Amino acid sequence: MTNYYKVAGHEFGVSIPDGNPLCGQLSQYEPFRIEKGENCIFEVEVVDKVDDPADKEVVYAGPEDPEQPLVKLYKSGEKWIYEMAVCSGRPLAARMESNAAFTRGRVETLSEKGALFGLNNALMLMFAFRTAGMNTLEMHASVIVNGGKAFLWLAASGTGKSTHSKLWLKHIPGSRLLNDDNPIVRIMDDGCVEVFGSPWSGKTPCYRNEHYPLGAFTRIRRASFNKISRLSNFEAYALLYSSSSGFKTDPAMGDALHATFEQLVMKCPCYVLDCLPDEEAARVSSAELLSIKD
Amino acid sequence: MKAVKGFKLRTLLGEHIIVADGPSQINFNKIVMLNETAAFIWQKLVDFGECSLKDLTDAILEEYEVDEPTASQSVASTIDQWKQIGLVED
Incomplete structure (x- = not known):
């Protein structure tokens, strides 16, 4: 299933395999859904597997605060890798890889409980990074x-x-x-x-x-x-x-x-x-x- | 001495500022305002990489019409302030 959304005038697409429990958890996106994304600035796809490359280099690691979500950003060649956990000390909720321009992202959710948290954060990151040059x-x-x-x-x-x-x-x-x-x-x-x-x-x-x-x-x-x-x-x-x-x-x-x-x-x-x-x-x-x- | 990594000189509304742009400076929550001379010193510090107070003083003397004691005093006090807030290291 691919849904399209428009937030602050910017359109993007989210693809989730049919039958994935996330399909039924997107009510917060519903007010922003549009029929067709004709001018999508990025697309994110939920997939079974995102590689965890051995050569990834940390470019940002958020503070380890037990009250705050933990995020880590890596680069591997041209690609960006983004990992997040609900808070430090907990297992990873999701891993995303994105192309250099932040127009295509692939997300693997790593726990069913943290799946929506992971997708939300992946989309927020893609949105913030992709629109930084758009005022x-x-x-x-x-x-x-x-x-x-x-x-x-x-x-x-x-x-x-x-x-x-x-x-x-x-x-x-x-x-x-x-x-x-x-x-x-x-x-x-x-x-x-x-x-x-x-x-x-x-x-x-x-x-x-x-x-x-x-x-x-x-x-x-x-x-x-x-x-x-x-x-x-x-x-x-x-x-x-x-x-x-x-x-x-x-x-x-x-x-x-x-x-x-x-x-x-x-x-x-x-x-x-x-x-x-x-x-x-x-x-x-x-x-x-x-x-x-x- | 040298400039600490992760800072960037920018212009905001016609004034010079230094902001922490690097991930190594994620906890640096200040914005440092610089006058014209300080901005010049910072730029030289970055260009030189590793340098001494004398290198910076010489650069000032080449660029501005000031006497040596004034220039060296200005460099010393600016670098001292920057060391205190973590912009410059030995």
Whole structure:
């Protein structure tokens, strides 16, 4: 079975052998499914076997945090090899190989339980790497829509992005969650910056095929008080840099991401919110963010 | 001494910055802003590979109209700062 999807305006295809249990586990992708992929930017195929080449060289190994998924990226000749586990110390969930251009990927799932996790991560990686040169960022953020605009909360895992979204949902009228972990930010051909929902949303099942103009990027920082401040362009750049997927080590991808960050820094309001996990935090952030003028 | 691997000099909104682009610097979460002279020193450091304070001072003297004590002072303090934050190693 081959399904086609369109995320943030980019089409891709996913092929899974009939009878594979994954076929029945793709409900999070359903809102993004399209009939036919005419302009696919990449295709990923689930296969029985992906070789584990002896000559592979590590180019990236994520931190070994028992709370976080473990990812490793290798190169073998022209090919990229990507391995992932639900967390460090657990067996591998999947292995993917991709061509150099990230247009074709083959995924082998290595455990039935981790199969969907593996496929999700493989697709997220292909999407982030393939679209890096297309003014598109896959970001680590939680997103609230209010007044027709999207507000992103950015921070390392466990800081309080989702918590701040929940506070807006509870206390700020007109708020909706667009995505809780991996929204897509794209500079459109007309120069407008749009925020898209995606089939990937961390632990919160929130898979909305909707998009809204960007309101602001806000870094969440834990504090003993609530205060919101504008970031300088350089601080904003550092924030976007550390919150985006993509592989900055690859020269072409690094240059493309840099160009996207630079445009965003000039176009978009960026803030830091020092906050407690309380109602006043949402009041303080919304008072500033909802009064931004175009 | 030499530049530590994994950093890249870029231009952001007309200013020079150093960002950690390499996988070896995955935990380096800073962006370092450089003035014109510092950017020049960094570029020379990368071009030279392995070099001394004197090599860098000579490069400055060739490029800019400054006296030797000013140039050597500028190189020494810049390299010292970079060593502290891990951009340069012996």
